[in-house]
Amino acid sequence: MQKNIAIFASGSGTNAENIIRYFQGNKTIRVSLVVSNKPDAFVLQRAERLGVPTCILTREQFARGGEVVELLRGRGIDFIVLAGFLLRVPDELLQAYPQRIVNIHPALLPKYGGKGMYGDRVHQAVVAAGERESGITIHYIDEHYDEGTTLFQATCPVEPDDTPEQVAQKVHALEYEHYPKVIERILLGLEAD
Numbered sequence: 001m002q003k004n005i006a007i008f009a010s011g012s013g014t015n016a017e018n019i020i021r022y023f024q025g026n027k028t029i030r031v032s033l034v035v036s037n038k039p040d041a042f043v044l045q046r047a048e049r050l051g052v053p054t055c056i057l058t059r060e061q062f063a064r065g066g067e068v069v070e071l072l073r074g075r076g077i078d079f080i081v082l083a084g085f086l087l088r089v090p091d092e093l094l095q096a097y098p099q100r101i102v103n104i105h106p107a108l109l110p111k112y113g114g115k116g117m118y119g120d121r122v123h124q125a126v127v128a129a130g131e132r133e134s135g136i137t138i139h140y141i142d143e144h145y146d147e148g149t150t151l152f153q154a155t156c157p158v159e160p161d162d163t164p165e166q167v168a169q170k171v172h173a174l175e176y177e178h179y180p181k182v183i184e185r186i187l188l189g190l191e192a193d
Contacts, residue, residue, distance in 0.1 A: 057071070078187075103140075134155070136152075
């Protein structure tokens with residue numbers, strides 16, 4: 001039985017594109033929808049170019065939750081992947097998809113997580129703190145920012161002279177390598193790591 005994924009993204013969509021490409025041709029897992037809260041998000045063009053349907057929902061529609069759940073159920077969505085999605089996921093959606101919504105965070109949670117900690121802000125904080133290691137955390141989401149059950153972590157070194165941009169490059173490489181594989185293992189019922 002095929003599993004249908006919806007990817008939620010707010011920006012450029014490099015992780016979303018990587019995930020879509022990873023599952024192209026897969027007989028049991030398919031990216032069936034890309035949802036964004038921003039009509040000008042480049043992720044929408046990436047998805048359309050790869051033949052994946054897209055949908056734009058406003059901040060208000062997300063906040064209400066019921067419209068999102070109805071849309072996803074109507075499209076037969078089994079699993080939700082957050083890939084640079086910057087809105088809080090409403091409780092209605094969490095309840096409709098328990099343990100079926102994953103996120104990737106560009107640091108080793110519980111460090112450098114929480115509201116407002118995303119993208120370059122995280123890498124800047126890691127460098128400013130003098131950390132010698134960073135990485136990614138893939139986790140289920142819950143009602144608190146970056147506090148859901150951790151499924152997988154991978155690390156990379158942070159050199160003393162690394163800039164936040166250099167740390168970001170290392171972290172992006174980990175995201176591209178691991179996020180699709182972890183999603184696949186979850187959907188196939190295998191251990192994430």
